[in-house]
Amino acid sequence: MSRHPLVSVIIPCYNGASYIRQALESISAQTYQQLEILVLDDGSTDGSYSVITECSRQDDRIKVIRHERNEKLIATLNKGIELAQGKYIARMDADDIALPDRIEKQVTFMEAHPEAGICGTFMAVFDEQGRRRKSRLPVTPGRIKAYLFTACAFFHPTVMIRREILCRWELRYEQQYYRAEDHALWLHVTERAEGANLPVVLLKYRLLADSETRQAERDREARRKVLMQIHQLALSKIGIALSPEEQLLYSCSMVRMDIELAKHKPVRELIGLYKKILTAASRSGYVNVKYLGQYLAVRFIAFLYYSGQFRKPRHLLDALRSDYFYTGVYLFIREKRAY
Structure with a gap:
């Protein structure tokens, strides 16, 4: 890769002390090193902030933003977008694990495809009992755009977004679509640029009993x-x-x-x-x-x-x-x- 654009990795964290260190270590160890890692501690009460701060002392690319009170996911994600300086914004959750070449593969794709506004990947889902499965979604722009009419076409914590698209069109996560806020954003993004999914597992997704996904299923x-x-x-x-x-x-x-x-x-x-x-x-x-x-x-x-x-x-x-x-x-x- 001849150029190394800055990538802003946005990681919201609320009471994620048990897993945030592993998540941050997986990002710090990326083969692609031109990163700023924005960790937004959303009023955690379980010691997450201490763990994040300790990690930031070991890697000065980690920038810690702390909310005194819990502002919820959508406000936290939007703050991350406002603070991001990178050409690309990569999402990551505080309890997931990025494979070492995740960012490198996505940047390589985005640099080679300027028409792409968003790039996701496949992921491996694992739960607290150690059960695993591979999850995949449509790969090509045409199929992704069509799939969005039925369901979400990207795994949220795997995506990399071209920041210029978000800034030019003032696109953000919207509160009215809470717990499907990513789906709504992808509909807006793919109206203005192409989307793609790399057909390779580049993230391990931890499925917890009290995760946002599980809570949404109950309600x-x-x-x-x-x-x-x-x-x-x-x-x-x-x-x-x-x-x-x-x-x-x-x-x-x-x-x-x-x-x-x-x-x-x-x-x-x-x-x-x-x-x-x-x-x-x-x-x-x-x-x-x-x-x-x-x-x-x-x-x-x-x-x-x-x-x-x-x-x-x-x-x-x-x-x-x-x-x-x-x-x-x-x-x-x-x-x-x-x-």
């Missing part, structure tokens, strides 16, 4: 309302606004745990809704209709199965008459085989 009603807003935002990019009933059906069909709420809906109603969305997508030219149709087909199969509609002859017959059924089954089988 399903609040999470559902936020996801409906996210889907409204996505669909607005193709110039379509759904009725409240349509919006609920669409959003419930995207999430396994919410399908139960829409199980009384006829399959043909979901087919009609997806067709309406794909028609608008085709008209707008904003997103690849083929890819969006594939992701909707996969969600169609999930809806058919988890709603129990496949047990009802009339609904099953409607499903069998739809291209979504055959495309969804094919893609589901192909995805399973890929693992």
